[in-house]
Amino acid sequence: MLPSLLIANRGEIACRVIRTARALDVRTVAVYSDADADALHVRLADTAVRLGPPPARDSYLRGDLILAAARETGAVAIHPGYGFLSENADFAEAVIEAGLIWVGPDPASIRAMGLKDAAKQRMIAAGVPVTPGYLGEDQSPERLAAEAERVGYPVLIKAVAGGGGKGMRRVDDPADFAAALVACRREAAAAFGDERVLIERYILAPRHVEVQVFGDRHGNVVHLFERDCSLQRRHQKVIEEAPAPGMDAVTRAAVCDAAVRAARAVDYVGAGTIEFIADASEGLRADRVWFMEMNTRLQVEHPVTEAITGVDLVEWQLRVASGEPLPLRQDQLAISGHAIEARLYAEDPARGFLPSTGTLIAFGPGAGVRVDTGVEQGATISPHYDPMIAKLIAHADTRDAARARLGAALAGTQVWPVRTNAGFLVRALDHPDFAAGAVDTGLIERAGEALMPRERPSEAALTAAAGELASAALVPGFRLNASPRREAAFLLDGQPIEVALASTAVPSDRRERALITEAGQTYALTPFRAAAAGGGAAGDGAILAPMPGRVIAVEVSAGERVRAGQRLVTLEAMKMEHSLSAPFDGVIAALDVAVGAQVADGAALVRVEREDS
Structure with missing residues (x-):
């Protein structure tokens, strides 16, 4: 067995390799960029070596630095993981020429x-x-168009050196072939430095x-x-x-x-x-x-x-x-048996699956499944690398049982304030076509909005969470010929809402926040701390940051009169804008922020006072 191993990668695959190597009594060396200095794989390894700044081209893609790290630490073998340099033949050759063992082909x-x-x-x-298709050396547009006709439309134009969907175009009509070829070649040249393409029959x-x-x-x-x-x-x-x-x-x-x-x-x-x-x-x-x-x-x-x-x-x-x-x-x-894996990404389905970054204030993958991850609660999801934060893998005797087990784990996965695709995955697993095993690569596109998670939790979940926070935001209310009804003003992911409280709600010790996890989505409910609190006494009217972020708009000034619901401050957090509004009519008694300010979770931004207070 190898005495020592350098893992030329990061994230969950680096952690996985390190754990397996440790079980085999193999000493491990991690490499890291400045963005990963405190990463889990760095802490798990026996030794760690800094490569360089966060961009992959300056760190994880620097084969010379990785080889230097191996020499420095005495590692005898290099495991490339996947991505980065894992399929780079020149790097594999350099590893071998350096007298090291390449853990790969x-x-x-x-x-x-x-x-x-x-x-x-x-x-x-x-x-x-x-x-069926064309793989020839003649790359003239005329020959490629003729071969497309021979293969039969629809056809797929693919970059010879491509991957990951880059340099790829589906063409249904011969009239569109020339333009698609130009676009495909341009994209292939930019991504791979090789504009050559091949033609394939498109499988419907x-x-x-x-x-x-x-x-x-x-x-x-x-x-x-x-x-x-x-x-x-x-x-x-x-x-x-x-x-x-x-x-x-x-x-x-x-x-x-x-x-x-x-x-x-x-x-x-x-x-x-x-x-x-x-x-x-x-x-x-x-x-x-x-x-x-x-x-x-x-x-x-x-x-x-x-x-x-x-x-x-x-x-x-x-x-x-x-x-x-x-x-x-x-x-x-x-x-x-049967096994199903879902990739948990730090991305926001509601915003076109844009990557989501920030600190994992809460991170708790659901139970009952294998979880491969390279992060822990408190870790930072940076914008520099692939946004996958974990893989959840369910194994059971049957496909239906594995699907149910994975769906339950995803539904209970709590991640906040970073957005994830967990709710999207739950709905994908539950889609009738997937459940029946009638899957093809176009299913997600066809399903469309049916796979999008809910924008807010159920009323039952809101009521339960609001009860935990009731003392911070109570608003007594009465209805004729009915029992007294209590409502509370809250921020749900930064947006003001009112929630009817259960009659059994017991005031808490002024907790700052309740996290609601439902069907894979995690929502933050925070008290407005702005409404009347028992006996008609005035609340403090404090508007707090619902999460860490940057102030991008301040729309009021100190001493200004405002109306209930009027927008006061807009906060950008997790690549989303959160507008914070006045809880009641009043006057801006304190304005503690300016545009461009970075604020912490729970920071006081504005205080509104009732004019009669």
Whole structure:
């Protein structure tokens, strides 16, 4: 086994590798940027080395700095994780030339699968079925247009060196081909420095099915069955599962055998994924599944494969890198149950899935599932890296049971004030098509608003939370011929609301905030502290910041008369604007902030006094 290992990555994959290495008595070295100086992976490792400033190009993408860190700490091997330099053949070569062990495939294998056109030609030679299309050297617009006509519309134009949906265009009409080609080439050149493209038949009901493969240096290659990664948004995976729904034994054998042939064709060593596209318009059939590309690294979704096979893929990586043969033969691998993984992102579905940043004042993933994460409560989500903050993985005997378990965990996931897609994921799992296993890559787009989480919690949840905060915001009210009714003024995520209190509500000790987590969404309810409080006595009228943020507008001045509901201050927090309004008619008695000020959670911003006070 390796004596020491440097993990050239960050986040949950770095934490995962460190924990597995520790269990094998392997000393670990973490690397970090200034943005990650206090990150979890840094604290978990035996040693940590600073790389540079936060931008990845100045830190995690600096192969020279990573090699220097390995020399400095005496690490004998480098694990690249995924992303960053994990599929960079030049870096892999530099690691090997430096006398270190590269925990991954040979550079030649990475290069062989790195260009889509060359990879497909190699697959054709190996007898692996590929999507009908054009992979030729003639890149003239005329030839490409003619090949599109031959393949038959709709077609997909794809960057030869592409990935992640970049340099990709669907074309339904020949009249649109020329413009789409220009745009695709421009995007490919900007993203990959290579404007070459290939043409593929566009699959109208596509499913993304991939097979986990593993090879060693003793000539052994096995598959660990398939995963389905069809639930995607803008070509990015959202929910993954294993095995693929609707996969029969004949189709599984054909697809998995093709994946092993693909791996053998490039003398593959280590963990890799062969990705296929399937036309699911008539269900999964062996003759309608085609090779798409190979990922020459560990995948984000590898935990679902681990769950159904009982294999630790990272441990396998370290053992194979040490020169050991694969721990199991193909006939010793079997599928047990079903697993589903959801990617929890720091993003706001209500604002077009914009990334959300800030400090995790509250972070509590739901119970009953495996959670892979690189953060803890109190950590900061920065704008410099991928916004995924955790993966939640459920495993059960059946798909329905796994789906229910994951949905319950996501529904109970509390994250605040950073916004997440947890509520969106809950609704995606509950969508009738997903529940039935009728998934294709267009499901999220078709479902549209049906997957958007609620803007506010249920009245029952509001009432319960308001009862906890009642003493800070009580407003007694009366109705003729009815029992007395009490209402309270609050801020719900910075917006003023009134909530009817349960008759059994007991005044609390003036708590500042209640967090409401419902169906995966977390809301902050804070007292307005502005309304009358028992016996007609005046409240203090203090307007407090509902969360940390920056003041972007002050619309009143000291001494100004204001009306109830009039906007006073606007706060920008978590990339959202929160308008804070007057709780009653009165006068601005104190104005404690100016435009541009950074304020802490709970900071006093404005105080309104009633004119008769």
